[in-house]
Amino acid sequence: MNKTIRQQIFARLQAHNPHPTTELEYDTPFQLLIAVLLSAQATDVGVNKATRVLFQVAPTPDKMYALGVAGLEAYIKTIGLYRTKAKNSIETCRILLAQHGGEVPESREALEALPGVGRKTANVVLNTAFGHPTIAVDTHIFRVSNRTRLAPGKDVREVEDKLLRFVPAEYKQDAHHWLILHGRYVCKARKPDCERCVIADLCEYPAKPL
Structure with missing residues (x-):
């Protein structure tokens, strides 16, 4: 996957969800x-x-x-x-x-x-909480990064390091939330919902039914 495709992936994720955030409820x-x-x-x-x-x-x-x-x-x-x-x-x-x-x-x-x-x-x-451009790799982000080939890695730290290198700077702040929500609701573990995926044509998952 090249830089241009990664740029397009995050541009689409942003257009689909301009202001992503955690689903955990908190005030402080x-x-x-x-x-x-x-x-x-x-x-x-x-x-x-x-x-x-x-x-x-x-x-x-x-x-x-x-x-x-x-x-x-x-x-x-x-x-x-x-x-x-x-x-x-x-x-x-x-x-x-x-x-x-x-x-x-x-x-x-x-x-x-x-x-x-x-x-x-x-x-x-x-x-x-503090607006740092960090990326927390959980099971959803690990799966999406490997399945799409956005930032493949054998463990969560390798995926995190690659995401920090590969995600365009203007998208890094929100990348964590876009990827986790995409993995939770679209690119699901058992059966990815490729038909309603906004990045399906950019994804390199070999088993996608498209």
């Missing part, structure tokens, strides 16, 4: 961070259902920390791995209060030092 960088922590191996729908209630009671690190692990578990028990996520979230609140004045740091190193926060979560927060 802290709430986004917690929502992303909770979303591992869970759906955004399930996380939103829990956080709509949780964030009314504990919208800030100090209020969430006051719940304690058991108190937080009660709000997120419908989410997979909720016990581990509750421990990580409460410890994250403690660190934010003790080391960052209760604010989410705008630094990859500081974010990745928080419990349960890996590179993908840090990239989501940096991109969505």
Whole structure:
């Protein structure tokens, strides 16, 4: 796949969805961070259902920390791995209060030092909360990048590095959201919906029925 085709792919994705964003519901960088922590191996729908209630009671690190692990578990028990996520979230609140004045740091190193926060979560927060042109590669983006041959790679880090090199600069800020939404609703795992794909003719997937 060459530079011109990549440019066309993102131009079409932008035309189809000019202002993409996460489907997680949040009002502050802290709430986004917690929502992303909770979303591992869970759906955004399930996380939103829990956080709509949780964030009314504990919208800030100090209020969430006051719940304690058991108190937080009660709000997120419908989410997979909720016990581990509750421990990580409460410890994250403690660190934010003790080391960052209760604010989410705008630094990859500081974010990745928080419990349960890996590179993908840090990239989501940096991109969505702070406007950094990062790309968080999840299963959807990994699949789309390999299937279309936009940025093929054997692991998520290779795909991320290639996307950062290949995505045209003017599209890099929103590339994460375009690709994840495309993978979630169109280029689905079991059966891609090629008939309603806006980039089908540019895609290099050998098995596409077109």
